[in-house]
Amino acid sequence: MYHVKNAGILSVLTIRICGECDLGRGLRIFIGLIFVGGFILAVGIGFLLILSDGDIVNFIQTSLIRLSLSSRQDELITPISTDDSPIHFVIEVGDTPYTVAQNLKLAGLIRDAELFVDYVRAEGLDVELEAGTYFLNQTQSIVDIAHALTDSTSSIIIFRIPEGSRLEEIGQLIDENTLLGFNSMDFLSVVGPNTPQDPTFTAKVGLPANASLEGFMFPDTYQLPANVTPEMLRDIVLERFLEAVGEQIFIDIAQDGYTMYQIVTLASIIEREAVYPEEHPVIGSVYRNRLVAGIRLQADPTVQYALNGVRGSWWPNITPSDYQNVESPYNTYLYFGLPPGPIANPSLSAIRGAAYPAETNYYYFRASCSRSGYHDFATTFEEHLANGC
Structure with missing residues (x-):
């Protein structure tokens, strides 16, 4: 009886030990599978990144930025003030979104440069910011400004030359126009006497040597590009004169x-x-x-x-x-x-x-x-x- 009893205990112990052996082996196999799966996943992601040229990383980054911006909507759509005075703003060729943002902050158009950068990146506008001259104001929000800076042709200067004005009076109007990037002296230096003019125009109208362009600054309302120069203004007006009078x-x-x-x-x-x-x-x-x-x-x-x-x-x-x-x-x-x-x-x-x-x-x-x-x-x-x- 004693022998049988001991044999039973041994059997039970053997079964328990073997069960624990199977459990350990299974756990090791499970952990191994996780490592193998992780390795395969890492290789797969790396392969996808190579194929997508970083698109997935950009997607993840953009998603995180969007998530961050979702709690800052009020800051994005709230302008800095109610002052609608035009502010001359220039994006140079090669300016990065960060440079643009810093310049906007220095110009008093936005408060948070990093928020601007995050917004244009999240919306894909960082690659659409266009070099040029703009007229912005403090009633525009970050959202407004970001979209405005994708099209430099949207900023124009309205300038009117009244009938019967003389060159000096046009110069005074230039000085009064805060959007123009030049003054009356700059203008008079390209339309005044003793200034070489286009020989084709000179011959066509019979302009005497060394005469000014008095009389040919055709009265009209002009829509000028934001980067207009005195020479550009002169040429635009002379072209308008020829168009108006006809052949x-x-x-x-x-x-x-x-x-x-x-x-x-x-x-x-x-x-x-x-x-x-x-x-x-x-x-x-x-x-x-x-x-x-x-x-x-x-x-x-x-x-x-x-x-x-x-x-x-x-x-x-x-x-x-x-x-x-x-x-x-x-x-x-x-x-x-x-x-x-x-x-x-x-x-x-x-x-x-x-x-x-x-x-x-x-x-x-x-x-x-x-x-x-x-x-x-x-x-x-x-x-x-x-x-x-």
């Missing part, structure tokens, strides 16, 4: 014995005399009749131009004594014919009024006593006097 007018005025420079000179006087465009052809007829008859033009605006702003205005009131005392070839009370050049930059209506005057026998005109801005016209000096108030 036929050159043929027609040549048949009458005029150059475009002469017509623009006359048109500039018409522009300064008239209040209403419908009078341009009639006033043009008066001056054309006087030129043919050899009578002085006696145009007050030419005397104003000759004073050259010495009285604190480019177009001051003049007195009867000025007719005789303002010594200048622009004074058409003293000198016959057209003045040396245009006295202002006329509209297309005034140019056509000079090129295609009404058929009249008028030689005189004066402001109507009704103070309406219209004029009374006369053939004889006696009629002219009778039109007085």
Whole structure:
């Protein structure tokens, strides 16, 4: 009995020991499989990374950034202030998103440069930031600014040249426009006298040697690129002049014995005399009749131009004594014919009024006593006097 009992215990012990052996072996196999699986997974991921050229890493990084940004939405869409004053901002070729972000912060457009970088990376805008000149303001959020900086052509400058303004007045408007990256002196240096101009344009309009471009800065409203220079502005305006007047007018005025420079000179006087465009052809007829008859033009605006702003205005009131005392070839009370050049930059209506005057026998005109801005016209000096108030 004792022997049998001991044998049973031995059997039980043997079974238990063998069971523990199987369990250890299974655990080792399981751990081994995990290592093998991990190795295979690592190799697979590495292989995929090689094939995808880092796309998976970028995806993971972008996902983490997006997760981080999800808690900062208010910062992304809240502008820095309510001041909408334009701020001149430039992205240079080769600027990184980090450089752009730092410059935005220095310009007072954003508070957090790293947040800007994270946002453009998460949205894929980091590769779309475009070199160029922009006009931004503090009412724009990080989201607004990031998208704005992907298209430099979206920033334009609206600039208007008024009818009848002279070059110096255009220069003053340039100084008043805070978006332009140059001043009046820069502008006048490329349109003023003694400045070489495009020979094709010079020949076409009959521009005398060393003459300024007074008269050819065509009045209009221009949409200028943000990086506009004085030279670009000049060329844009001259091109607009040629487009506006068209080709036929050159043929027609040549048949009458005029150059475009002469017509623009006359048109500039018409522009300064008239209040209403419908009078341009009639006033043009008066001056054309006087030129043919050899009578002085006696145009007050030419005397104003000759004073050259010495009285604190480019177009001051003049007195009867000025007719005789303002010594200048622009004074058409003293000198016959057209003045040396245009006295202002006329509209297309005034140019056509000079090129295609009404058929009249008028030689005189004066402001109507009704103070309406219209004029009374006369053939004889006696009629002219009778039109007085």
